Amino acid sequence: MKMFVCIKYVPDTSEAEVKVNPDGVSVDSSRFSFDINDADNYAVEESVLMKEASEGDVTVLSIGPKQSDVMIRMAMAKGCDRAVRIEDERIAGYDPLMVAKVLAGAIKGQEFDLVLTGCMASDDWQMSTGVALAEELGVNHASMVKKVEVLGGNKVKAYRELEGGLMEVVEVELPAVLTIQTGINEPRYAPIRGIREAQKKELKVASLDDLGLDASAVSAEASMVVLERLYIPDVVSSAEFIEGEPDEKAEKLASILVKGGLV
Amino acid sequence: MSIESQTFTERYDLLGCIQCGRCTGGCPVTVRADLNVRRFVYDAYNEEKLEELARLAEIWDCTACHTCAVRCPKGLKPLEVLLGLRTMIVESGKVEPTVRDALQSVLLEGNPWEKARAARSDWMEGLDVKIAEPGVPVENLFFVCCTIAYDPRVQTIAKNLVRILNKAGIDYAFLDDSESCCGSEVYTLGEEGLFEMLVEDNTAFLNEFSATRLITLSPHCFTTYRKQYPDLKMPVLHYTQLLEELLREGKLTWKGDLQKKIVFHDPCYLGKQGDVYDEPRQLLKSIPGVELLEFDRRRERSLCCEGGGGKMWVESTSKKERLAETRIKDAKELNADIVAVACPFCVLTLEDAMKGLGYEEEMRVAEIMELLGEFVEA
Numbered sequence: 001m002k003m004f005v006c007i008k009y010v011p012d013t014s015e016a017e018v019k020v021n022p023d024g025v026s027v028d029s030s031r032f033s034f035d036i037n038d039a040d041n042y043a044v045e046e047s048v049l050m051k052e053a054s055e056g057d058v059t060v061l062s063i064g065p066k067q068s069d070v071m072i073r074m075a076m077a078k079g080c081d082r083a084v085r086i087e088d089e090r091i092a093g094y095d096p097l098m099v100a101k102v103l104a105g106a107i108k109g110q111e112f113d114l115v116l117t118g119c120m121a122s123d124d125w126q127m128s129t130g131v132a133l134a135e136e137l138g139v140n141h142a143s144m145v146k147k148v149e150v151l152g153g154n155k156v157k158a159y160r161e162l163e164g165g166l167m168e169v170v171e172v173e174l175p176a177v178l179t180i181q182t183g184i185n186e187p188r189y190a191p192i193r194g195i196r197e198a199q200k201k202e203l204k205v206a207s208l209d210d211l212g213l214d215a216s217a218v219s220a221e222a223s224m225v226v227l228e229r230l231y232i233p234d235v236v237s238s239a240e241f242i243e244g245e246p247d248e249k250a251e252k253l254a255s256i257l258v259k260g261g262l263v
Numbered sequence: 264m265s266i267e268s269q270t271f272t273e274r275y276d277l278l279g280c281i282q283c284g285r286c287t288g289g290c291p292v293t294v295r296a297d298l299n300v301r302r303f304v305y306d307a308y309n310e311e312k313l314e315e316l317a318r319l320a321e322i323w324d325c326t327a328c329h330t331c332a333v334r335c336p337k338g339l340k341p342l343e344v345l346l347g348l349r350t351m352i353v354e355s356g357k358v359e360p361t362v363r364d365a366l367q368s369v370l371l372e373g374n375p376w377e378k379a380r381a382a383r384s385d386w387m388e389g390l391d392v393k394i395a396e397p398g399v400p401v402e403n404l405f406f407v408c409c410t411i412a413y414d415p416r417v418q419t420i421a422k423n424l425v426r427i428l429n430k431a432g433i434d435y436a437f438l439d440d441s442e443s444c445c446g447s448e449v450y451t452l453g454e455e456g457l458f459e460m461l462v463e464d465n466t467a468f469l470n471e472f473s474a475t476r477l478i479t480l481s482p483h484c485f486t487t488y489r490k491q492y493p494d495l496k497m498p499v500l501h502y503t504q505l506l507e508e509l510l511r512e513g514k515l516t517w518k519g520d521l522q523k524k525i526v527f528h529d530p531c532y533l534g535k536q537g538d539v540y541d542e543p544r545q546l547l548k549s550i551p552g553v554e555l556l557e558f559d560r561r562r563e564r565s566l567c568c569e570g571g572g573g574k575m576w577v578e579s580t581s582k583k584e585r586l587a588e589t590r591i592k593d594a595k596e597l598n599a600d601i602v603a604v605a606c607p608f609c610v611l612t613l614e615d616a617m618k619g620l621g622y623e624e625e626m627r628v629a630e631i632m633e634l635l636g637e638f639v640e641a
Contacts, residue, residue, distance in 0.1 A: 189356045
């Protein structure tokens with residue numbers, strides 16, 4: 001099984017205060033900690049598990065700054081074989097279609113069975129890159145995958161997590177892109193000795209020119225997305241505490257819901 | 264699993280063990296977990312058994328309190344066998360997610376709490392704190408500790424200390440957000456590679472400051488810097504030692520009094536491992552009105568609170584009474600108003616136990632620095 005796993009270096013915004021820069025279209029990231037996107041971490045683990053289960057080879061792909069090398073080395077410490085980090089300021093990174101074009105450009109021309117990536121990124125939550133990547137590569141895809149079984153005859157069975165606890169099971173002919181949902185496995189720890197050992201593995205840094213890609217096709221000019229303004233939603237406080245005996249409370253609640261057109 | 268069995272036997276001097284059982288006999292964890300450290304020392308000699316031993320859940324029950332090492336007549340450290348087995352698991356990558364995240368956070372952000380490095384000195388906001396600069400001589404260089412720096416419950420320790428130091432007018436400086444974890448819990452969780460890296464990086468970092476001595480706020484940092492940083496150029500003290508010195512010099516003055524019965528709980532990393540027993544007691548006794556009580560199990564026999572040994576990130580499988588609960592019940596029997604401690608982990612575990620037992624109305628768990636902050640004229 002020859003695999004690519006696409007990963008993204010994202011800020012942890014769960015606790016840090018998010019501040020929009022004066023330009024209005026970027027966020028002050030100086031106080032954030034950065035790490036691998038959560039769902040991508042599961043994709044890395046799944047690729048390594050598949051490699052361990054049968055012969056395999058995994059290449060890590062990422063678009064990001066030099067600081068993200070540590071995240072890439074961790075993936076290689078876990079078992080990925082090599083990596084390509086694409087760094088080029090011209091890429092319109094806020095547009096998943098442009099990102100998909102760049103990733104596809106780095107993969108095209110190479111043999112592969114599977115491309116795995118997280119089903120969504122925890123910075124912009126667009127959930128589009130993986131699917132767009134399949135389109136760019138002209139291969140099948142399954143999204144929100146919570147379980148994968150390798151079948152004979154060049155196929156995998158993918159279990160897709162749907163709403164309401166439903167699981168859709170599809171057979172996908174390879175090559176294919178699978179976008180991985182969190183919880184598919186339990187990502188392992190990358191020990192320091194493993195990370196040091198992974199220094200021996202190849203981590204190639206490439207620009208758009210190195211990949212032979214036309215920058216004008218993946219830059220802001222080519223993107224149909226225009227980022228106009230980022231803003232912090234207004235904090236509104238309108239909590240109402242319903243008082244009284246349980247039956248009174250229920251009645252009041254029901255009346256509020258009906259009045260609000262919610263039931 | 265990279266540790267060779269040959270190395271294992273030599274490394275932990277397994278042949279030096281006479282199987283007397285004093286280690287297990289004194290191990291506080293045995294009352295609630297299925298851990299027999301003597302047995303591990305015996306079994307680990309069999310190289311074929313190492314992987315099987317490493318997979319046993321009870322290797323994660325050890326709190327690294329060092330009672331076994333204190334009691335061993337041969338001067339061995341039985342607990343280190345357990346830590347060596349943990350290393351085998353850590354290096355295979357198959358650790359609990361909580362342990363994984365804590366260790367990874369130390370590598371990426373310099374603390375095990377998954378907090379951003381940039382926020383490490385946020386606790387200083389609004390305080391007049393002197394910040395250390397490399398090469399500028401300073402007598403007392405302070406090392407805050409990850410838990411005290413980030414956990415609002417115990418940040419008071421650092422805040423009150425700054426107020427007292429400013430009042431006492433001594434030469435001091437704190438590190439800014441470039442301070443990184445000492446590695447105490449990294450070591451006991453078995454991540455040897457990361458611990459070696461921290462020792463190397465922190466030694467180089469701290470030696471850049473021309474400090475006469477390093478003052479630690481947590482006993483875990485205190486013991487780790489003292490015992491596991493051979494190339495650190497400065498002696499290491501716990502803050503209670505420095506404050507006791509200030510007390511003797513008459514540089515601490517009290518406002519009001521505290522008419523309370525206080526029992527002091529000896530933290531394992533301060534007492535058993537650091538031999539600091541008297542200074543915290545002197546500080547407490549000096550507060551006007553305080554009646555200092557003593558636990559039966561005190562000083563080198565003090566009962567571990569189960570906060571060390573990486574236990575902040577590993578839940579025990581045992582449902583039996585937590586040692587912290589036992590400790591709080593002991594304090595209740597003594598009619599203590601306050602259980603005083605000198606360690607952030609002890610604050611967190613004992614306070615949880617106190618709340619769990621429903622003693623909040625009648626009892627309080629407090630770090631010594633919290634009490635001094637309230638009563639020192641600052």
